[in-house]
Amino acid sequence: MAPPPRKAQISQEAFDAAVRENVEDFEMEEGEAIADAVHTFQLQGVDLTGIITDGRGKEEHPVILAVKDLKLAVDDNAGMDRLCEALDKLRLASAGENASIAVRNGAVENAVLACKLLIDENNASYVSTAMKTLLSLLNDEQSKKDFFSSSGCDVILNFLSRHDDSSEISMLSAAVIASSASGSEMLKEEFMHLKADEKLIKILRRYVENAEVLSSACDALKALVSPDDSNVLASNAFKNARTIWKAGGVNAVLETASSNRKDPTLLVTLCATLKAMAVNEEICKSITGDNGLELTLEFVDESAKMPNKLLAKNACSLITQLALSDANKDAIVLQGGCQKLVTLASCYSEDVSVIQEVMSAIASITLRSPSNATKAVEAGAIDLAVEMMDKHPQAPGMQKQTCHMLRNLASRNPENRQCIFLSPTFVHACQLQRRILCCVARPGPGQLQLEKEMGKVDKQILSVPHQPVEEKMRKFRQEASPREGCVKHQQLGRTYVNSTPVSNTLAGKRRVDGATRQKPQHQSNTKRLRSDVRRPPPDPNRAFNGAFFFLAARLRCRERSCRARKRSHPHPARSAKTQSRPATINDRDDNTISTFTALPSDLYVYLAHTQTHRLKLCGQETT
Template sequence: MAPTAAAAASAVRGISQEAFEALVRENMEDLGMDPDEALDDALQTLTLQGVDLSGIVKCIPGVTSVKDNPVIQTIDRLKSIITSLVSSESSDSPDEKVDEIVELLDKLCELCSAEGSDGASIVTRNGGVELLTKLCSSLDVKSERALVSTLKSLNSIIRDVQSTETFRQCGGPKIVMDILHRSREYPNLLDSGFAVVAAASSGNEVVKESLMDLKVDELILEILREPSKNELRSLYDAIRVLLTPDDSRVAASQVYGYARRFAKIGIPDVLVNALRKGVSSSSLPSACAALKAIAVNDEICLSISENGGIEVTLQFIDKSGEQNSKVVARACCSLLSKLAGSDANKTAIVQQDGLNRLIKLSSRFSEDPSVIQEVMNVITVLSLRLPENAARAIEAGAGDLAVQAMQKFPASNQMQRQACLMIRNLVVRNPENRTILLNNGIEKLIRKAKGTHQSCKDAATAALRDLGLDDYNA
């Protein structure tokens, strides 16, 4: 799907390396600036003009050279090796160059990941994406060490639309898919390959489409069916990114249809089974996010529940509290709130003592507003249009949770807003809950949130109105 005209029109201005150096040279020769002053002035001038300087090597003509940059030196050496490997006259094989290739790639990753480094942009601007993609196609999976390093390097530089588009245009999706198909016995290659799938799909609808055309969903299903592959965190990340509508250049994303394709071939059931058999705490948040991304409609949410998805999610919520893992707690609550989008699932969650388990979790993480916020979000969804659930939520302690959290974390605007949303659902169809909450001082807390946080204004106003207060707009 092509970018919209509006997106194309709003593209950031760029500048070539040659033009940048010419400006620095002009500052020195025509304006008499010293080298450092000439460079600083050029950078400031271009920045004020809104020019994108990412990937530009900040060198001073006659003093320093682009060739002195360690990123450029590493790329040039890799280019030399790859040219040698693909040359029909060369007697070298990839295996003979493995050590040097790995050393150079490790150095490239280090340069690109250094704090404040513009290394990834420099690599992209100087043909690095094309280079590493070509290297991927030149190496056999038996050269596992070199291929893993190549994929990791590729993953480290694919960060924006420019790099993902370059990856697509040089055949990257097919090359990586071919590697994944040939790497079933190589977990490290699978992990690195799916990390590239996730990176390349991020923010790029066309790459997503290319990978779906190559039947990445069917490959994912085959791999997930192997219990030994349940710890491939990058595979879960790839599912989530493939099903996220994150490309602002397109008017309508196709990811909703992709999610239904994933569901139709049985990926949700396999994901639930993987969770049931036990996924490590490091991979669990990604697995939950993957399952959440597929749960795009009532039918899919119900099928996940019928296969035990709610039961296993609640079990992990319990364990996250016992193990004091707030990352897992947030991920499981986020998944549970998505599954609760189905009214039948709301009932199932409450019947499995979900409300009491959520309140218990909030008490375990009473010092962490981010977890409390997620707990409140689940209760908000569970109480929507179901007064019996709202009544049970108050019985479980949701009202006390709102009061205590709003008192304790007045500066947490997101949590304060979620508390207002939860309160509204708890009282809109339950007059008896209004009395309980008002007697506990909730009005003062809501008004304080409304006056303190702009993001809370609408939610707070709605909560005050549904509490039966006449001056809710005050």
């Protein structure tokens, strides 16, 4: 993904000049002039971060005065007491939105210089003051650039090495690493180059009983392995996670979690850190092998007994990440993970965010695993999904994860489909979220209901704006199998289309340089598309056939209508020669299929798994 566009910036002098112009030329009051200047620059897309807009001049603003005092103390080498006093004054003055003003006027560079003067000091209070000041300033992109250019990473790690016996310095150092590395790829790389991960792992193993230090160290590790810098095209977060895992970081976090099971606040941070580190199957397996899965399921039980929304969400999120490894899915089910997740969702039935994480976890556990899907259904996952979708119709995130879970339950388990889609509550909940379903067909009223639902599909097709996918679909059609008259296995979004009828407009002819010629009769008929080749009978083992052929029939009817309109109202720019020549496969109406591919991918998923009864569609029986 390309970096986001940068906003234009102006200097403080340019803003002050605009205010003076409003006062002198337009005779505005000072407050009105400032408001007009702010509004004008905002309309122009100018970033006013760090600009003084309260009317006080640059010489009178307390943040500017504090930065000047610190600069004087650093330049004059005025002593540790005065230096710390200037640092503390800057920290208090740069609280809140004033931090950006301080950064714009050189506060970070001067704070790092002050820290360098304090490296050889053994007074922990001086170092603590300097670290707190730095921590209050590192909150935007510019401050992190200044921190990097001033060699702030070296200073922090020097503090951490010299004062490793101080819990306060260790906590503040880890907090500075977390704050600066978050959202900055260059600082992540610099800290990893300086072996900051090894120092953080030592902190985890040294301060096992100090929750504040452990929380800061975990935040720092999580910042180093999170790809959260939108200004770079590729991140080294995956590489950093593997490096930290090889250095023993995952094992240290698990040991910390095992020793602090009664601290829910710390457990939330530990679960989030483990999830960020579990970037591949090897690490996921190592977490499970080091008793990490048992701990996570224990956290799920604890959050169900003693309500803790944050712990419940993070524990479920960690289970979702661990379930990305196929080897871990069976382990989760064997330890009663499905039943525990369903119980947890029942305890938090009013909290949509927790339910969403539970549904996501069950969806990951049951993906490509029929046995796990059966266990989830036995645990009550279908009843839970139907109840939650009906109870929270205005929660799209939860509805989406629930649909993914139901898809996994029904994908490879035909016995589960009727349980899901015969529930009127489920259909009603899906309709509320505009999930267009193909209802299960029954004789009589069921067939009418099917027609009604497919009418909604038609409306959905017509409401989708045209998308430029003609070339893609033309290539898609050209990959037709001559032997079977159906399109080969092709991926559309997240769904696989296995049997699409192919037009027989060629009728055994091929176009050569704008003309047509009949193919020699002695050549094999299997190498061309014949007009008498019929669509192969649908395979009863393919759940897609019923709903797909129904849609395909409607699309072909619409295609014939489009052709009729084109014949009755030909395009004026076409030549007579072009109009008279036989139609080829490339001349078919692309809008028909492009609108079909523009449908939401969830629709394909539902259509693939809702037909469990026979339908008579286009004169053929499908299963």
